Amino acid sequence: MTTDNPRAADAPSPGKRTVHCADALEWLAGQGVLTGCSLITSMPDLSEFPSFTLAEWKDWFVRTAGLVLSRCPDDGVTVFYQTDIKKDGTWVDKGYLVQKAAEQQGHALLWHKVVCRAPAGQVTFGRPAYSHLLCFSRGIRADLARSSADVLPQAGEVTWTRGMGVQACLAACRYVLANTPTRTIVDPFCGHGTVLAVANDLGLDAVGVELSNKRARKARALRMPLGDEAP
Template sequence: MERHPPQGQRTVHCEDALAWLEARSVLDGCSLITSMPDVSEFPSLTVAEWKEWFVRTASLVLSRCPDDGVTLFYQTDVKKDGTWVDKGYLVQKAAEQSGHSLLWHKVVCRAPPGNITFGRPAYSHLLCFSRGLRLDLSKSTADVLPQAGEVTWTRGMGVQACLVACRFVLENTSTRTIVDPFCGHGSVLAVANSLGLDAVGVELSRKRAKKARALRFPFGSEEPSDEEGPEPES
């Protein structure tokens, strides 16, 4: 009989992610996996102002990771006013400024290769950083994921990407708690718990925080929910 790891513990805080992070120092025993908000969620900011916010916030997220842990960002670029906004570059800019090294950068396909997309590209970035951890290059894994997997809402992180991120933490670090400061519906938290990892989420929306507390993996066969509007992924 196949044995499954016991479910990990979960806590979801309904509050502002920046305030929550700023109130804490380094999160010992934790790795962080998150997807930060898109420019569309800040209608009062110009693109240039949002970029400054994004880099500053990524730096804050990275600063709370212990040296033996990793920080992973799942981000989808956007095409804005006839230009391409590269979130992978913005995250790497923050990491370079804060002394974190890029361990790997995976491309996650959101649509089959060869398809044309408009507001967003057909792939997302999955980037992994650490200040102290280094990898054995003989144990590399696939750089391109053929699909992101099931999502629970339009801005959610696909389940296949969640599994890759959480398994990497489990197999390559000593940290056993996953923190997602922008947890949305809680896909990362649910997948982490299914692998036996504890999880902590932060979510400003009371409705999404409630979902994040309840979500279990596997998610089921429901279609992704658009109840909060067809906003772009982060």
């Protein structure tokens, strides 16, 4: 069979996808180390826990990040996409909170990228103009000869306001492909499933967990018909 589309000829076969409608913490607690997997996720914000004080949410966040990290095999990586918040006139650095959890779990920081959510120099209110993209591993170490840009000029298209942008997903999934033997991506807080769709488009299998039935249905259906450009 021949094709007139060069990208289609070279593209990997789409990976398989499974989305569990479940509580992420309960699902993770029921798993051992996820052999053959790397994890890419964005954890819930303080705004999603109206009954929590800031201190209670910080404690939850660090413990949950530690649980996510604990399920990553030594030959895999865990990537977090997190946007800081401003609360009562103070700055809450989620990059620091994730790093705190990683140190407790014995995972090293391989790289830390800044993902621009708005053009450089633009003033934003409530949420900063950038997000953190942090990659950790217990067994893998960064190869400096294969370094990539520390700043992503744009996050890429998102399916909802708290979603992970397509360009950030691509950066994370491509790193997994190029630097680990793992070929399944797990997102325990998968939302609308952008991470899963990007992983599948690159030929990786994907497993998502989402508490909302509505978002879980979207996560099962989301596709990347334009390849690397948009969902």
